[in-house]
Amino acid sequence: MSPAARNKVVPYLLIAVAVIAGWAAIAEFRSRLYYPSVKVRAQEGMEIAFLFGGRTDRARCEALAANVGDSVLAVCPACKIAEKTCLVTLEPQQQKALSTEPLDLPSARLADGGVTTYRSPSADMALGACRESERQASLRVGPGRVICYPPNAARPYSSLQKQRLGESNNALGLLFLALGGIAFGLAIYLMIRYEELRAYLSALPRSAKRLLMLGMDIALIPAALVIALALEHGAQWPQVEGLGLTLALALLVAIPIFIKLGLYSAVIRYMEFRMSLTIVVSVTIAALLFAGVVDLLGISTLTVQDAVTYWMLALLGIGGSRVIARQYLRQSSASSAVPDPVIIYGAGDAGAQLAISLKSNPAVILVAFVDDKPDLTGSFLYGIRIHPAARLPALVKELGVRQVLLAMPSASKAQKREVFDRIEHVGVRIRTIPRLSALLDGRARISDIEDISIEELVGRDPVPPISALLARCIERKAVLVTGAGGSIGAELCRQILALAPKKLVLLDLSEYALYAIHEELAALKGKFAYSAEIVPVLGSVSRSHLVRRVLAEHGVNTIYHAAAYKHVPLLESNPLAGIRNNVIGSLRVAEAALAENVETFVLVSTDKAVRPANIMGASKRMAELVMQAIDGSGRTRFCMVRFGNVLDSSGSVVPLFRKQIHEGGPVTVTHPEITRYFMTIPEAAQLVLQAGAMAKGGDVFALDMGSPVKILDLARRMIRLSGFAVRDEEHPNGDIEIRFTGLRTGDKLYEELLIDNKASATEHPLIMRAMEESIPWAKLKPTLDSLEEAIGRLDEAKVVAILLSVVPLSSPTEPLDAAAADTGNRRSPPLKLVT
Numbered sequence: 128m129s130p131a132a133r134n135k136v137v138p139y140l141l142i143a144v145a146v147i148a149g150w151a152a153i154a155e156f157r158s159r160l161y162y163p164s165v166k167v168r169a170q171e172g173m174e175i176a177f178l179f180g181g182r183t184d185r186a187r188c189e190a191l192a193a194n195v196g197d198s199v200l201a202v203c204p205a206c207k208i209a210e211k212t213c214l215v216t217l218e219p220q221q222q223k224a225l226s227t228e229p230l231d232l233p234s235a236r237l238a239d240g241g242v243t244t245y246r247s248p249s250a251d252m253a254l255g256a257c258r259e260s261e262r263q264a265s266l267r268v269g270p271g272r273v274i275c276y277p278p279n280a281a282r283p284y285s286s287l288q289k290q291r292l293g294e295s296n297n298a299l300g301l302l303f304l305a306l307g308g309i310a311f312g313l314a315i316y317l318m319i320r321y322e323e324l325r326a327y328l329s330a331l332p333r334s335a336k337r338l339l340m341l342g343m344d345i346a347l348i349p350a351a352l353v354i355a356l357a358l359e360h361g362a363q364w365p366q367v368e369g370l371g372l373t374l375a376l377a378l379l380v381a382i383p384i385f386i387k388l389g390l391y392s393a394v395i396r397y398m399e400f401r402m403s404l405t406i407v408v409s410v411t412i413a414a415l416l417f418a419g420v421v422d423l424l425g426i427s428t429l430t431v432q433d434a435v436t437y438w439m440l441a442l443l444g445i446g447g448s449r450v451i452a453r454q455y456l457r458q459s460s461a462s463s464a465v466p467d468p469v470i471i472y473g474a475g476d477a478g479a480q481l482a483i484s485l486k487s488n489p490a491v492i493l494v495a496f497v498d499d500k501p502d503l504t505g506s507f508l509y510g511i512r513i514h515p516a517a518r519l520p521a522l523v524k525e526l527g528v529r530q531v532l533l534a535m536p537s538a539s540k541a542q543k544r545e546v547f548d549r550i551e552h553v554g555v556r557i558r559t560i561p562r563l564s565a566l567l568d569g570r571a572r573i574s575d576i577e578d579i580s581i582e583e584l585v586g587r588d589p590v591p592p593i594s595a596l597l598a599r600c601i602e603r604k605a606v607l608v609t610g611a612g613g614s615i616g617a618e619l620c621r622q623i624l625a626l627a628p629k630k631l632v633l634l635d636l637s638e639y640a641l642y643a644i645h646e647e648l649a650a651l652k653g654k655f656a657y658s659a660e661i662v663p664v665l666g667s668v669s670r671s672h673l674v675r676r677v678l679a680e681h682g683v684n685t686i687y688h689a690a691a692y693k694h695v696p697l698l699e700s701n702p703l704a705g706i707r708n709n710v711i712g713s714l715r716v717a718e719a720a721l722a723e724n725v726e727t728f729v730l731v732s733t734d735k736a737v738r739p740a741n742i743m744g745a746s747k748r749m750a751e752l753v754m755q756a757i758d759g760s761g762r763t764r765f766c767m768v769r770f771g772n773v774l775d776s777s778g779s780v781v782p783l784f785r786k787q788i789h790e791g792g793p794v795t796v797t798h799p800e801i802t803r804y805f806m807t808i809p810e811a812a813q814l815v816l817q818a819g820a821m822a823k824g825g826d827v828f829a830l831d832m833g834s835p836v837k838i839l840d841l842a843r844r845m846i847r848l849s850g851f852a853v854r855d856e857e858h859p860n861g862d863i864e865i866r867f868t869g870l871r872t873g874d875k876l877y878e879e880l881l882i883d884n885k886a887s888a889t890e891h892p893l894i895m896r897a898m899e900e901s902i903p904w905a906k907l908k909p910t911l912d913s914l915e916e917a918i919g920r921l922d923e924a925k926v927v928a929i930l931l932s933v934v935p936l937s938s939p940t941e942p943l944d945a946a947a948a949d950t951g952n953r954r955s956p957p958l959k960l961v962t
Contacts, residue, residue, distance in 0.1 A: 179237060185213060350444065597816050692705045695744075711918065756908075801839075
């Protein structure tokens, strides 16, 4: 069906109604109208046959035939009535008699165009009888004149004053005819003014729309009752006893029930199964109550059959009118585009709810379900067939599908990866409904379809947190988060706020970032009635006096130091600023923590600090050494938490790839062999909070990041997730190219989490305590003083030299071990847990 035809579905439905109503009217007229016919036998073998040309209803036909017979007997006592018939159809000879063709018998034209024929053994006697009839008729006053024609003579109509014997009183046929005419007229009007009327109706206030529905029902209910009575009583339905009272009772019973059950409070445009069920219940109750009231009042004309017919017609009218209105109002004035066919993967409760929500979206059309469960194969859900998951590639080709929607809110990452691995090569866009947790707490709905995130397919399923560890350093304490507006800092703030701190202090150098996270946290506090005081502080961690004042004023117990410059190429170009922020800034916060007797200090570090190949990694390693060295100088317990790349953080490749895919490519990858560890932001923040609670002093915690991910594979997967094909040598007609740009300055092919590859287990299965050497404070302090002095002189070369004297850089491409170098997928060897 063309887009124009779809947009005019209501007019086409009305035309169909008009055709059906016209056909019903014709059938009703043909079955209820008759030709009166009388045959008389006179003396000497004479036979006179009367066939009247005017059709009439059964009662008038029988009356007319009786009257004609009585009249004949009155003037001819010796005559006998041979036959009195009401003919529904005419035989060929009878049709010829009513036409203008000559007959082989004498005949007389009747006033209504009918004919009387005369048959006798003697031709002269038959013609004489015909002329005698003409003479006697001429003596009568008024209508009824007849003209006699001899055999084989033409019998035109023009010489007669043509009169019908009586107009039809077939009310049901006329009703069908009127209904068809109204439907056809509406269809023509809607075709001419379709969009204007749709826009006008859509813009009406809800009260006006309710009045329109009420008026429509007030017309449909009596119409249903009238048709029910007409079907039973035929043309005599207007004479049904108590008709007016019966119609009034139907309205008085039905309308209050419809109001009470909410038929006028529903939004017709989004009416679904529940509303349809309400209509059935409402009409059924109204019909039963109406039948009971009629019986109670003693109105005997309405039979059980009439009540059942009325119920069926009312249900058809009330329900059908709303279905038509829904389809009409759902049409979008701009929806000339063909809707995208989609397949839902998952035919459970979530899939069923998603299917319902898709019905209100004109941009898509559901064509199939697929599911892994064999017992569902071949079944139907809302009229859509459920196919086995193995048929998905074939269905995509057969049905021209461009989107597959995953309805699996409770599936684990492993399960979703398994599904995606099966369908990512099909060449469709894969989207999903929100996670089960978001659905349960009201943050999302089934209809909130979104692109499946790379986070769903990279990494592993989070391990449930240990509640005691989460709360140990936070509950009823004052907490400071530096770099609170960054990716990790912001997520730390969100999780800390939910753990009931006494006060949450936000420190950030970026005005906008600080504003954004403060507004977000204030909204969360209001929504979930959190009790913590939220204090935003705008400033740099390098300002010692500012940090000390904040710690003293707010009585901070725990610090999560997430403020850092972390973009590798930028820090290669701006080493002085990076080292000052990452090293000296961390030193200033640590010194302030010692001075103000802060209980716990957690440094958020990175895997780039392990055998660093760039200034950023070296500066973070230097910050770790500072924390290890300064620990023990006071009451503060210092620890570091080291982890890899965080998906979708400001420094991650994921936002860059997403932007490049949106722009049509190319997607840029530095090296075909480059790999990285990945973790989601919420999981990383949650593990940081738990690691900090286990600190004894000077600890370096490393988070188990799972298996490393090849960036090339990540890029390919993100392209396929977006519904595109990778363009390469094997697929020259693909959509998006992957282009290799070469390693950037300071980039490493592979990342590590531990320097000596030795770690001990902790209370948490994903957190390890590294076994690494440190530098004593007495030895490190002079180096830090020299570093700070060089920074003050803006001597960039000296600053870099001092840093690298403590933390030398490694080669960015050197293999981490010989066995890994042979595999083409190098990674650090298995961790050695030391007890």
